[in-house]
Amino acid sequence: xxxxxxxxxxxxLLGAFALDAIVEDERAAVAGHVSACARCSHxxxxxxxxxxxxxxxxxxxxxxxxxxxxxxxxxxxxxxALRPDTGIDRLP
Amino acid sequence: MEWNSTRAISDxxxxxxxxxxxxxxxxxxxxxxxRHAGSILGLARRLLGERTLAxxxxxxxxxxxxxxxxxxxxxxxxxxxxxxxxxxxxxxDLLRSERSRRLREEREGLAAPAPGYxxxxxxxxxxxxxxxxxxxxxxxxxxRGAIELAYFGGYTYREVAAILGAPxxxxxxxxxxxxxxxxxxxxxxxxxxA
Numbered sequence: 001x002x003x004x005x006x007x008x009x010x011x012x013l014l015g016a017f018a019l020d021a022i023v024e025d026e027r028a029a030v031a032g033h034v035s036a037c038a039r040c041s042h043x044x045x046x047x048x049x050x051x052x053x054x055x056x057x058x059x060x061x062x063x064x065x066x067x068x069x070x071x072x073x074x075x076x077x078x079x080x081a082l083r084p085d086t087g088i089d090r091l092p
Numbered sequence: 093m094e095w096n097s098t099r100a101i102s103d104x105x106x107x108x109x110x111x112x113x114x115x116x117x118x119x120x121x122x123x124x125x126x127r128h129a130g131s132i133l134g135l136a137r138r139l140l141g142e143r144t145l146a147x148x149x150x151x152x153x154x155x156x157x158x159x160x161x162x163x164x165x166x167x168x169x170x171x172x173x174x175x176x177x178x179x180x181x182x183x184x185d186l187l188r189s190e191r192s193r194r195l196r197e198e199r200e201g202l203a204a205p206a207p208g209y210x211x212x213x214x215x216x217x218x219x220x221x222x223x224x225x226x227x228x229x230x231x232x233x234x235x236r237g238a239i240e241l242a243y244f245g246g247y248t249y250r251e252v253a254a255i256l257g258a259p260x261x262x263x264x265x266x267x268x269x270x271x272x273x274x275x276x277x278x279x280x281x282x283x284x285x286a
Contacts, residue, residue: 012261015268016249018177020184021242023250045169050274051180051243052173053227061129065147066122069154073118 005029007037014040018047106171107164114161121158128172129154132179139183139246149182180243187246227274235270238263 005013005026010033016022017030034041104112104120106127112120129150136146153175157164164174228236241252249267253260 012264012268013249015271016242016264018271019239019242019267020181021247021249021252021267023248041168046275047268047271048173048177049169050227050271050278052170052176053274053278054239054243055131055135055176055180059130059134061125061133061150062147065129065133065150066125068147069125069151070118070122072151072155073121073158 005033007033007040010034010037010040011043014044015047018044018051107166110157110161110164110166110171113158118158121154124157124171125154128175131172132175135176136179136183138244139180139187145186146183149179149186152182153179184246227277230273230277231270232266235266235273238266239270242267 010030013022013026013030014034017027017034022030034044104123106124109120109124113124132153133146133150136149137143140146140149156178157175164171168174228239231239237256238249238252241247241255242249245252247255249263250260252267253263256263
C-alpha cells in the first residue's frame with residue numbers, strides 16, 4: 001500500500017493536476033486534498049484559468065451541433081406537463 | 093425573471109445565464125453555447141484530432157451543464173475555464189483509452205505501429221502548431237514545451253518526462269511554475285483579479 005502523499009508533494013502536483021496530466025493513482029489523492037484544502041484549491045483554480053488562456057482556438061460553433069444538443073435536453077418542467085414527449089418538438 | 097427577446101439575452105453575465113439554465117431556460121444555454129462552444133470544440137478537436145468525437149465531447153459538456161448548473165461556482169473562476177476543464181478531462185480520457193488500445197493491439201500483433209507516431213515528431217507538432225499567446229511569451233521554452241505536451245498532447249507528466257528526457261520532478265515544476273507565471277501575467281494585465 002502506498003503511503004498518502006504529503007501536502008508538499010500534493011502542491012508539486014497541482015500544475016499537472018490542473019492539466020489532467022497526473023497518473024491515475026495520484027488523481028484521487030490530489031482531488032481529495034484539493035477539496036479539503038482551501039489554499040491548494042485556490043492554487044489549482046488559478047492554474048485552470050491560466051490553462052484556459054491557451055485554449056483559444058475559436059471556430060464558429062456549428063448550428064447543427066446545437067440542434068443535436070437541444071434535442072437531447074430533458075424538456076422544461078412546464079413543457080413536460082403540457083407535452084409528454086422528449087422535447088424534440090421544441091426545435092424550430 | 094425570464095428573458096423574452098434575443099437582444100436582451102446577449103448582455104447578461106455568464107453567471108446570470110447559468111442561473112437561468114438552473115431555471116430550465118434553454119435560450120440561456122443556447123447563448124452560453126454561442127459564447128463558449130467554439131473554444132471547447134477547438135480544444136477537444138486539437139486533443140482528439142478528429143471532429144466527430146470532439147463534437148460528442150462538446151455535447152456532453154453542455155448536457156451536463158443543463159443537468160447540473162449548480163456545479164459551476166462563479167467564486168472559483170470563470171465559466172470558460174470550468175467548461176474547458178471538463179472538456180479537457182473528457183478528451184484526455186478518450187485519448188488515453190485509444191492510446192492504450194492501440195498499444196495493446198501493437199503488442200498482440202493485431203496492428204502495426206501507428207505510422208508517424210514518433211515522439212520527436214509529436215513534440216514538434218505540438219510545440220509549433222499553436223500560435224504563441226501573449227501569456228505564454230513569458231515562459232521559457234522548457235516550460236512552454238512541457239505545458240503544451242501535457243495540455244494539448246494529453247500526456248501525463250511522467251510521459252512528458254520520458255518524451256523530453258528530463259526528470260519527472262523537473263517536469264512537474266516546469267508545468268507548475270509556467271502556469272503560475274501565466275497567471276501572474278494575467279493579473280498584472282488587469283484581466284483577472286488576484
